[in-house]
Amino acid sequence: MPIPKRPADLRRSRAGLAALATLTLPALLAAAPAGAQDAALRRFANPPVALPEASLGVPPPSSLVEQKRGAVAAPDTRGTIVYDFDIRMVEGKIYNPWTKTDDTVKLRAYQGTMVDPAVPFLAPTITMKPDQTARITLNNRLEPEPGCERNILSVNVPHCFNTTNLHSHGLWVSPTGNSDNVMITIKPGVSFQYEYNVPNDHPAGTFWYHPHNHGSTALQVSSGMAGALIIKDERKPFVTGEGRKVPGDIDILLKDSKGEAFPDKAIVFEQVQYACRDAEGHIEPWDKSLGVTLSPWDCEKGQVGQITSYDQFGPNTQWQNSGRFTSINGRVQPLIDGVTAGRFERWRLIHAGVRETVNVQFQRLKPGAPDARTVAAADQPAWIAANCQGAPLPSWEIALDGLTRAQARQTARSILQPGYRVDLVTYFPDEGSYCVLDSSSTGSANVSATDKEARLLGVVQATKGTAPSSADPAALLRDQMTEAARRTLDGAVLEEVVAGLANNLRLENFVWHKTVEEKELTGAQELVFNITTDPSGNAVFQVNGESFQPNRIDRDLLLGSVDQWTLTSELASHPFHIHVNPFQIVEIRNNEGVDVSGNALPANAADEQYRGLKGTWKDTLWVQNAGSSTPNKGKYTVVVRTRYQRYIGEFVLHCHILDHEDQGMMQNVRISVPDGKGGIAHAHH
Structure with a gap:
């Protein structure tokens, strides 16, 4: 049955939006609570890189070369990267659009170099190159749970929430030993070092990492224990002396007319489904007469939101019922600035949530629209309908799950199920603001199996660029990728790549896995x-x-x-x-x-x-x-x-x-x- 809604104390009348829309942004901020003013200052940032790539001492990449039979093996010239992560219970803040204030939460989190203490529930990014080794030490600093395994009725009853391990989602590496071995368990007080040996023929692309200990995976990932894992390289496609085609990396084509790489944004979507509980352990707000938790969930002043049990997931407590909002890089409804109108960007979308679909769509934001972060969540669907205008902007899917597509696909929205990654080339044509939406969708396409209204994920602020607003972005993208190919490639490979781009952005020379006949x-x-x-x-x-x-x-x-x-x-x-x-x-x-x-x-x-x-x-x-x-x-x-x-x-x-x-x-x-x-x-x- 539908989950009952909370009384109207958290809900502003939608009719009141007409009056709200007449206020200026300064007036709204002056009248808003402190949390809303703080939220207006939030800015998007790429997830922190655990060790900045510039400090790795990695030599410039070279094309993958064929190893002749009987030849001496080439030495590993790319070195080893060492990461060290603590896993701790961390207290922090998460913005709540229902109350327009920050909730205090205490959650399990990865803590490593470069982590912003203001955004603690976002793991650092691991960056690697093919033919490189990463050694990642996990130090489990969570509290011991004596007897947690002996007290369960079945291995499939969630248990041992402070026991963990690590999975490199999507990497083509060994599943044994101390590589991508999810059979390992790391108890509280134990440190363990993983070693990922990425082969030299591994595709460059967008991957991610998260815990994978059976019985505690959902609870830990829902706490924000997830991070981007990005393989980067600029290998050129070529043909061997025997006529075998060797693919290259799409990165060499993603450059503008000046030869500069498209700006690169890692977008980690998380669904942190925290709850506060009453003295009897019920998720707040609990309706005693009905015997149910009302929607949306609530944390009263002085309470600390946590994720403590699997009664926070499932059909009766699913994501939509909780009222929580999907975050971008640890921030709820951030302002994404640093975008130049008329310039392409690469957005690496990573669905690191647990159990709800995300449908990414871009629309123009009406000039003069009130700041969405001053509008309570109950009124935001009406705000979206009134202010996110026009046809959705086109973008181009160039890779799925870290693997380059044989043909870039122009789309009006990208649908991400849990675990998905989509590499998008985005384009915001004019100076101004744009809505980043989790668009409305039918129940048949969603994890929750119920129809859902559009939700605001964030707002893009684009500054004035040099490209004319009348430019055809599809033709402009094709031309810029073609120019990049001409600057980088030559011979028959160049001709083949250019012909593919002219044929609806075909990218066969950058697909690392051959078709299975x-x-x-x-x-x-x-x-x-x-x-x-x-x-x-x-x-x-x-x-x-x-x-x-x-x-x-x-x-x-x-x-x-x-x-x-x-x-x-x-x-x-x-x-x-x-x-x-x-x-x-x-x-x-x-x-x-x-x-x-x-x-x-x-x-x-x-x-x-x-x-x-x-x-x-x-x-x-x-x-x-x-x-x-x-x-x-x-x-x-x-x-x-x-x-x-x-x-x-x-x-x-x-x-x-x-x-x-x-x-x-x-x-x-x-x-x-x-x-x-x-x-x-x-x-x-």
Whole structure:
């Protein structure tokens, strides 16, 4: 049933917005509480870099070269980066648009070099280059939890909230030892050093890191324990003497007419679902007569918001009911300045939240509009309708999940499910302000499965630029990327790249994974997500009819094999994520059997997120069931292909609604060396 709303004490009459709109910004700020005045001074900033790249002593990048058989291995010239992060319980402030003041919160957080104490719930950015090693020490400074594992009824009951580990989401590195090994647990008082050896043929792109300890993942990520992990390089595409094409990095094309790189913004979306509780442990505000928590959640003066239990997630306490706002780099509704009108920028969008969809859209902000941060959250939908005007601005998706697309896709909005990344080229044509919206959407396309109104994520302030406002941004982007190619490349590769850009911004020379042809396939896998109930009526989260068991290998696969996977969901929609090896999308069939992953206009709003995905590489993908478990009532079929390359060992696949994962919607996968006879080679001891 719908969650009851709070009484009108937090809500300004929407009719009152007409009078509000006549006030000037100085008058609004003078009349606003201190929290609102402080909020007006907030500014966007890229997440802090743990160690500034300039101090790493990394030599200039060179093109990837083919290693001849029998040649002496080239030494690692790129050195090792060392990071050191403490994990602590940290107190800080988070702006609350319902009250227009800051809430005091106390949450688990990564603390390292360069962290801004004013924005403590945003992890530092890790920056690397291919052929480089990062050593990351985690020092777990959280309080001990004696007996936390002995006191649980099942491994799939969330537990041990101060135990942690680390996952490098999307990196193509080993899943074993002290690399991207999510089977490790780091208890309070323990330090452990991870080592990520990024190969020299790793794609440059946008990745991220977060905890992945089964039983505490959602609670820790919802606290803001997540950070950007960015691989940067400017390798040129080339052709070997044997005629093999080697791709390059899209970074070499993202430069303006002066040869300067497009400004680069890392945008980490977080959904910090903190709560305050009454003396009996109920989430505030608790309605005794109804026996429910009202929406939105509230913290009274003197209370400290925390994330202490999994009753803060789930169908009855989902993100929309909480009333919390998705933050950008630890700030709620920041002002994003430093943007020049008529200049392209690269925005690296990272959905580091737990369980709600984010639909990024840009619209012009009406000149003279009142500052949104002086408008209570209840009135903001009307403020958006009145002040965010005109058609959405175009932007260009150049990479998904850190992997360059074969063709840049112009779009009016980018749909991010939990775990997704989208690299956007943005363009704000004129001087002035722009709304950054989490746009309205239908329930069938959202984690919450309910229709939602648009919400304001932030405001862009663009200063005057040199490009004429009448410029065609699509043509301008093509021309600037073509100029960059001509400055950097030559010969047949240059001709091929320029021809691709002229053909609707095709980027095949910058895609690091080759298309998986049907003739390569050696096997098939099926995966079915489901939520059912046990005899007591408790929800049971399953993959292929079973909940997670840590000592069971669910899929035993061979190194070098190539599989086609068929993904479906029996109840609700779930973002599928698999570690280590990404996958290529073959088709996505709706409940009527129509493939909706092509470039044609989607049949309905729910299908929009699948448009243009055919042939694209990803590591996380929405598996939709917008109806019930009845056949042809909303169940989609997703078909992908993947190769198991280079790395052996155990890792996991799971739903990236992280509380689903913690409660059993996960499987163990093992990649083994083949024995040459169709089986697994076993070592002799």
